[in-house]
Amino acid sequence: xxxxxxxxxxxxxxxxxxxxxxxxxxxxxxxxxxxxxxxxxxxxxxxxxxxxxxxxxxxxxxxxxxxxxxxxxxxxxxxxxxxxxxxxxxxxxxxxxxxxxxxxxxxxxxxxxxxxxxxxxxxxxxxxxxxxxxxxxxxxxxxxxxxxxxxxxxxxxxxxxxxxxxxxxxxxxxxxxxxxxxxxxxxxxxxxxxxxxxxxxxxxxxxxxxxxxxxxxxxxxxxxxxxxxxxxxxxxxxxxxxxxxxxxxxxxxxxxxxxxxxxxxxxxxxxxxxxxxxxxxxxxxxxxxxxxxxxxxxxxxxxxxxxxxxxxxxxxxxxxxxxxxxxxxxxxxxxxxxxxxxxxxxxxxxxxxxxxxxxxxxxxxxxxxxxxxxxxxxxxxxxxxxxxxxxxxxxxxxxxxxxxxxxxxxxxxxxxxxxxxxxxxxxxxxxxxxxxxxxxxxxxxxxxxxxxxxxxxxxxxxxxxxxxxxxxxxxxxxxxxxxxxxxxxxxxxxxxxxxxxxxxxxxxxxxxxxxxxxxxxxxxxxxxxxxxxxxxxxxxxxxxxxxxxxxxxxxxxxxxxxxxxxxxxxxxxxxxxxxxxxxxxxxxxxxxxxxxxxxxxxxxxxxxxxxxxxxxxxxxxxxxxxxxxxxxxxxxxxxxxxxxxxxxxxxxxxxxxxxxxxxxx
DNA sequence: TAATCCCGCCACCTT
DNA sequence: AAGGTGGCGGGATTA
Numbered sequence: 293x294x295x296x297x298x299x300x301x302x303x304x305x306x307x308x309x310x311x312x313x314x315x316x317x318x319x320x321x322x323x324x325x326x327x328x329x330x331x332x333x334x335x336x337x338x339x340x341x342x343x344x345x346x347x348x349x350x351x352x353x354x355x356x357x358x359x360x361x362x363x364x365x366x367x368x369x370x371x372x373x374x375x376x377x378x379x380x381x382x383x384x385x386x387x388x389x390x391x392x393x394x395x396x397x398x399x400x401x402x403x404x405x406x407x408x409x410x411x412x413x414x415x416x417x418x419x420x421x422x423x424x425x426x427x428x429x430x431x432x433x434x435x436x437x438x439x440x441x442x443x444x445x446x447x448x449x450x451x452x453x454x455x456x457x458x459x460x461x462x463x464x465x466x467x468x469x470x471x472x473x474x475x476x477x478x479x480x481x482x483x484x485x486x487x488x489x490x491x492x493x494x495x496x497x498x499x500x501x502x503x504x505x506x507x508x509x510x511x512x513x514x515x516x517x518x519x520x521x522x523x524x525x526x527x528x529x530x531x532x533x534x535x536x537x538x539x540x541x542x543x544x545x546x547x548x549x550x551x552x553x554x555x556x557x558x559x560x561x562x563x564x565x566x567x568x569x570x571x572x573x574x575x576x577x578x579x580x581x582x583x584x585x586x587x588x589x590x591x592x593x594x595x596x597x598x599x600x601x602x603x604x605x606x607x608x609x610x611x612x613x614x615x616x617x618x619x620x621x622x623x624x625x626x627x628x629x630x631x632x633x634x635x636x637x638x639x640x641x642x643x644x645x646x647x648x649x650x651x652x653x654x655x656x657x658x659x660x661x662x663x664x665x666x667x668x669x670x671x672x673x674x675x676x677x678x679x680x681x682x683x684x685x686x687x688x689x690x691x692x693x694x695x696x697x698x699x700x701x702x703x704x705x706x707x708x709x710x711x712x713x714x715x716x717x718x719x720x721x722x723x724x725x726x727x728x729x730x731x732x733x734x735x736x737x738x739x740x741x742x743x744x745x746x747x748x749x750x751x752x753x754x755x756x757x758x759x760x761x762x763x764x765x766x767x768x769x770x771x772x773x774x775x776x777x778x779x780x781x782x783x784x785x786x787x788x789x790x791x792x793x794x795x796x797x798x799x800x801x802x803x804x805x806x807x808x809x810x811x812x813x814x815x816x817x818x819x820x821x822x823x824x825x826x827x828x829x830x831x832x833x834x835x836x837x838x839x840x841x842x843x844x845x846x847x848x849x850x851x852x853x854x855x856x857x858x859x860x861x862x863x864x865x866x867x868x869x870x871x872x873x874x875x876x877x878x879x880x881x882x883x884x885x886x887x888x889x890x891x892x893x894x895x896x897x898x899x900x901x902x903x904x905x906x907x908x909x910x911x912x913x914x915x916x917x918x919x920x921x922x923x924x925x926x927x928x929x930x931x932x933x934x935x936x937x938x939x940x941x942x943x944x945x946x947x948x949x950x951x952x953x954x955x956x957x
Numbered sequence: 958t959a960a961t962c963c964c965g966c967c968a969c970c971t972t
Numbered sequence: 973a974a975g976g977t978g979g980c981g982g983g984a985t986t987a
Contacts, residue, residue: 414985417963444976456965459978476971476976546978567960589980595962620960960987971976 417453419596423461423603425451430481440481442471460546464600467550491558491628498555506573507560549574549590550597557607557624564612566621567594598622 415421426447434440444462448455462479465471469490471479498504552574556565571590601607606626611618 414961414963419962454965455976456978457963459976463978585981591960592962592981593979595960599962958987961985963984964982966980966982968979969977972974 418599419457419460420599420603422451422453422457423600426458426461427603430483432484434481434483434485436485441474442479442481444477444479460596461600463546464550464597465604467547468554468604470604488627491554491626494551494555495558495628497551498559501552501555503552503556503573504559504561507556507565507569510569510572546593546597549593550600553594553597554601554606557622558628560624563624564610564621565624566612566619567591567598570594601626 429447429450430440430442442462444455444458448458451458462471462473466473466479469482469486470484471481474480553565553570556570556573557563568587568591571587571594574594575586575590598607598609601622602609604626606624607622608625610621610623612621613619
């Protein structure tokens with residue numbers, strides 16, 4: 293926080309001092325932090341020789357010089373936005389800075405001519421180093437309310453590289469949910485808050501794929517037939533897998549490759565993976581093996597990925613000695629001893645505190661949740677899509693490209709806050725049939741936010757609030773009153789996102805998972821029906837709206853809400869008076885309030901603990917001392933239902949909530 | 958010579 | 973059509 297403040301001050305200072313700096317945004321301009329514009333103008337022998345145009349002359353090289361450039365390059369609104377977020381900051385990677393400085397000092401000592409041939413070391417331009425610089429721009433554990441947007445253009449200019457290179461980095465980071473794409477040219481930085489859960493999920497997925505066995509087989513084969521690349525890349529031992537996976541060419545994506553690569557490490561006993569083994573496995577999955585060039589290409593990509601992972605401190609380069617000599621390999625040095633998983637996939641979460649202070653105690657709840665965690669999410673998204681009726685344009689088509697990525701959105705809840713879930717209250721049983729938390733993530737993902745963007749945060753919060761507050765009241769329950777609504781899901785808008793996710797799902801890794809998920813889905817539906825019968829008062833209860841972190845994750849827009857026909861709102865209970873209900877600022881509304889237009893809303897809110905000793909199977913409505921239950925609309929039930937989408941104008945009342953930030957109401 | 962991987966072309970996708 | 977993405981592999985650099 294302090295650092296951010298500091299940065300903000302710097303930014304401000306620079307901003308007010310740079311009125312003269314009127315620069316044109318230059319594509320590929322390399323006057324980044326590392327360059328010294330003054331000394332090397334057009335020739336700039338250092339840095340990637342991208343096609344660049346002129347660089348403004350005479351700007352003294354200061355740590356913030358390029359900040360000025362970026363500021364002026366940015367459009368006003370971007371500028372404002374970024375100002376708030378303190379995105380622009382100089383690279384602070386000491387090691388790199390030193391390194392680079394040395395380089396440039398050397399340059400200083402030479403004439404430009406001399407140095408012209410002497411191109412900068414390749415290392416200076418390596419993806420790994422670039423990635424380090426990239427990572428240095430953002431905090432590992434950002435404050436969740438502080439949503440940092442990454443502009444690819446800006447960061448590329450910042451780092452003095454072509455955007456193409458940034459894609460390489462971002463794609464891998466995205467595969468681990470460190471970032472997510474929110475819009476064209478725009479990513480959102482999440483940091484490592486969820487890295488552990490992400491890895492855990494990947495671990496489980498890797499187990500499902502039997503990557504461990506595959507690796508063993510390949511290694512075994514290598515021992516027998518000296519040439520690892522020759523003997524059937526279409527190995528027969530994996531038939532069940534291939535059958536199961538319905539291999540699709542989509543596997544080529546760097547993101548998916550990255551995830552799979554990580555899986556290999558996680559399931560490996562030695563935590564060591566050689567590139568050729570990895571490449572082999574990945575090729576096998578795409579069924580186009582036995583092709584030397586394919587192999588080569590695969591390995592190349594793996595190098596790219598490995599570089600990023602190395603920069604992340606997740607793996608390191610090592611060498612393994614085999615009969616045939618030394619062989620390069622990578623060893624996992626990141627968090628995650630996720631072993632102890634049982635066969636059914638429910639793993640004991642053995643995570644330590646190495647993923648951040650929030651991840652204190654997770655305990656059994658997490659286990660309970662975990663078993664489905666790596667199974668459900670993807671399908672949840674898909675299912676929702678299938679079920680969803682609303683179809684308003686989904687503004688930001690945040691791509692939820694990776695099944696795993698979608699899945700991982702679920703990972704945030706408990707661990708980040710470390711409070712066990714109440715197992716026995718009504719909502720628990722309602723929302724988490726089978727003891728599995730499923731609803732909130734879906735809700736926030738599909739309803740209030742962009743799927744891949746803020747979902748993790750909002751998801752997080754809903755669960756947290758629900759489970760952690762000692763006298764944990766139901767602070768916000770929204771319902772549709774529509775019996776047909778997906779339970780306990782909210783009807784999200786159809787979005788290309790889901791289509792993509794679905795496509796990816798079907799395309800390979802998660803097919804089996806999908807099937808399992810669907811089965812669970814049915815199971816849940818029937819459970820839901822039972823609950824609905826027993827508790828008509830809660831019929832139609834769809835979701836729990838996240839209350840905390842609202843400022844960070846929720847992007848509530850009236851039109852969006854309207855488009856999905858959000859029918860109700862739940863007010864905070866007294867006990868929660870100091871917590872935000874729904875925070876965040878509406879686009880274009882910076883007044884500090886959130887407007888929710890409500891129509892025909894079933895709602896319910898309470899001020900008493902909802903945790904009871906009931907079993908989830910016997911949910912008790914009376915355990916929720918709702919302060920009020922009813923319908924916001926004058927004509928009760930007149931327009932409840934998913935089939936009753938309303939325009940914002942026709943929506944009923946408008947509630948204005950005081951803006952509340954993270955902790956302050 | 959093998960290992961690495963920069964670099965940017967270019968096809969495909971989005972806007 | 974223009975711009976955004978990212979697969980891909982030639983060939984240069986390093987080990």
